[in-house]
Amino acid sequence: MALLTDVFLPLVIILLIFWYWYRSQKNKKYYQNVATPPTVPILGNALDFTTTTELLGTFMRYRKDYGGLVKVHIGPLRHFLLVSDYKMLEYLLSSPKIVDKSEDYKFLSSWLGTGLLLADGGPKWKKHRKILTPAFHFQILEQFVDVFDSCSNVLIQKLDKEVGNTSVDVYPFVTLFTLDVICESTMGTKINAQDDVTSDYVQSVKHMCRIIIERSISPVQMYDFLFVFTRNYFIQRRALRILHDKADGVISQRLRELQAQTKTDSEGDSEGIKKKKAFLDLILEAKVDGKPLSQDDIRQEVETFMFAGHDTTASAISFTLYCLANYPEVQKMAYEEQLSIFEDNNEPDVTYANLQSMKYLELVIKETLRLYPSVPIIGRQSGEDFQFDNSWIPKGDTMLLFLYGIHRDPKYFKDPEVFDPNRFENPDNKMPYSYIPFSAGPRNCIGQKFAMLEMKCVLSKILRKFELQPAVPQHNLLLTAETVLKSANGIKIGIKLRK
Numbered sequence: 001m002a003l004l005t006d007v008f009l010p011l012v013i014i015l016l017i018f019w020y021w022y023r024s025q026k027n028k029k030y031y032q033n034v035a036t037p038p039t040v041p042i043l044g045n046a047l048d049f050t051t052t053t054e055l056l057g058t059f060m061r062y063r064k065d066y067g068g069l070v071k072v073h074i075g076p077l078r079h080f081l082l083v084s085d086y087k088m089l090e091y092l093l094s095s096p097k098i099v100d101k102s103e104d105y106k107f108l109s110s111w112l113g114t115g116l117l118l119a120d121g122g123p124k125w126k127k128h129r130k131i132l133t134p135a136f137h138f139q140i141l142e143q144f145v146d147v148f149d150s151c152s153n154v155l156i157q158k159l160d161k162e163v164g165n166t167s168v169d170v171y172p173f174v175t176l177f178t179l180d181v182i183c184e185s186t187m188g189t190k191i192n193a194q195d196d197v198t199s200d201y202v203q204s205v206k207h208m209c210r211i212i213i214e215r216s217i218s219p220v221q222m223y224d225f226l227f228v229f230t231r232n233y234f235i236q237r238r239a240l241r242i243l244h245d246k247a248d249g250v251i252s253q254r255l256r257e258l259q260a261q262t263k264t265d266s267e268g269d270s271e272g273i274k275k276k277k278a279f280l281d282l283i284l285e286a287k288v289d290g291k292p293l294s295q296d297d298i299r300q301e302v303e304t305f306m307f308a309g310h311d312t313t314a315s316a317i318s319f320t321l322y323c324l325a326n327y328p329e330v331q332k333m334a335y336e337e338q339l340s341i342f343e344d345n346n347e348p349d350v351t352y353a354n355l356q357s358m359k360y361l362e363l364v365i366k367e368t369l370r371l372y373p374s375v376p377i378i379g380r381q382s383g384e385d386f387q388f389d390n391s392w393i394p395k396g397d398t399m400l401l402f403l404y405g406i407h408r409d410p411k412y413f414k415d416p417e418v419f420d421p422n423r424f425e426n427p428d429n430k431m432p433y434s435y436i437p438f439s440a441g442p443r444n445c446i447g448q449k450f451a452m453l454e455m456k457c458v459l460s461k462i463l464r465k466f467e468l469q470p471a472v473p474q475h476n477l478l479l480t481a482e483t484v485l486k487s488a489n490g491i492k493i494g495i496k497l498r499k
């Protein structure tokens with residue numbers, strides 16, 4: 001006993017003090033000149049973020065009070081660097097080396113595996129990015145206009161039933177529309193989410209999107225070993241089985257069809273009809289190092305497109321409708337542009353050429369994405385220590401790139417809180433990293449052209465059919481930074497039939 005108290009305990013204390021001293025000496029070179037908001041013991045800055053609706057406001061305050069680089073502590077073990085400094089954003093996004101996603105994306109991995117969005121920036125990501133890029137060539141995108149158009153028609157029917165309602169939350173309608181679009185374009189199969197909202201598939205997508213967010217802020221669910229004891233774990237397990245089975249089923253069926261088609265073609269019995277290709281077909285045809293992708297790799301890319309391509313566009317379309325409703329002058333100009341393109345206002349179908357000529361609508365979407373970027377924050381980490389200005393940033397530390405923050409910086413946007421699509425009329429490209437709704441650099445959004453066409457198509461059809469009005473009673477958005485930007489109290493507008 002005496003040995004324990006006289007020798008062992010003091011030794012442990014000395015070692016701990018030495019370890020603490022050594023760590024603080026070693027860490028001295030890190031984060032120099034980077035401010036930290038005042039912390040409380042153990043919790044650090046955690047009390048500033050108790051809900052996802054506080055996040056953007058707190059980050060904006062940090063930015064205003066402490067500048068473009070802020071070190072934030074969450075509890076005793078976690079910290080991150082909040083980045084909205086122009087030069088640092090440019091450095092990080094253009095770097096061919098800092099291409100790894102941060103830890104925060106891990107809750108998505110049971111669904112998306114190592115598909116493009118989550119993959120570290122190693123050789124696999126590079127090869128997959130290279131073979132998937134041609135899938136977004138305009139000749140391929142052109143084929144999807146029919147899909148955008150027919151899914152928009154279903155949405156119009158749904159909104160038609162809301163005519164006269166002065167306070168419609170458009171987000172639930174739009175998110176089912178974008179799910180229909182992405183499913184048909186990616187897998188080449190219809191899920192009819194807009195007509196069958198209770199289907200297992202639609203519900204599973206919804207559960208997964210919800211659970212990912214709940215896990216990222218819950219001190220219990222964020223740890224895998226505790227998560228397995230929660231109800232969400234069992235819901236997630238079932239949802240993943242449904243989602244994976246669906247994707248696997250579609251992939252196997254397409255493979256069989258392709259094999260049968262090759263056989264018929266080689267027997268000279270082809271009817272000569274060129275079937276529209278879904279993204280899946282292009283992935284099935286692609287070769288990496290001379291070999292086709294494995295079934296797992298294919299499924300992960302398909303599910304990545306499903307995830308990355310539906311909630312993002314739903315957020316952008318819904319906020320654009322909100323802005324059009326609340327800025328009647330802007331809506332008038334957007335509507336007049338539609339009239340100039342479709343002389344007969346009842347013209348039902350939209351073509352690729354029509355979409356190309358919707359220049360003003362594009363400005364409206366761009367300005368909406370400035371104020372309401374679908375992805376308000378993205379996370380990165382570096383594989384090695386690096387120096388920026390006079391500060392060293394350690395390898396593996398999370399850096400949160402605050403896109404929402406730089407989009408509202410008066411240094412780059414005059415009167416940043418004002419919604420003014422004309423500010424993009426003659427863009428000067430001198431500061432390209434101040435406007436990055438689709439990110440930038442090697443890991444930018446692969447689907448941005450697809451998204452722009454889809455958004456223009458559906459907005460064009462809605463604008464021609466309905467007059468959008470500010471909601472009554474007045475609706476103030478309560479922005480919440482989940483995986484995508486949403487409004488916690490809905491995105492509400494009034495809908496009136498155009499005469």
Ligand code: HEM
Pocket residue numbers: 101116117118129304305308309310312313316373374375378379436437438439442443444445446447448450451
């Ligand atoms: C308004 C719509 C959209 C917005 C604002 C948007 C925004 C973004 C952003 C900011 C990133 C970077 C994420 C990060 O670094 O963590 C990203 C990546 C990505 N997006 Fe989009 N996106 C949209 C639509 C789409 C669509 C329609 C698709 C697919 C059809 C898509 C597929 C992807 C993929 C696969 C990545 C990962 C790329 C990589 O890391 O190589 N996105 N998107």
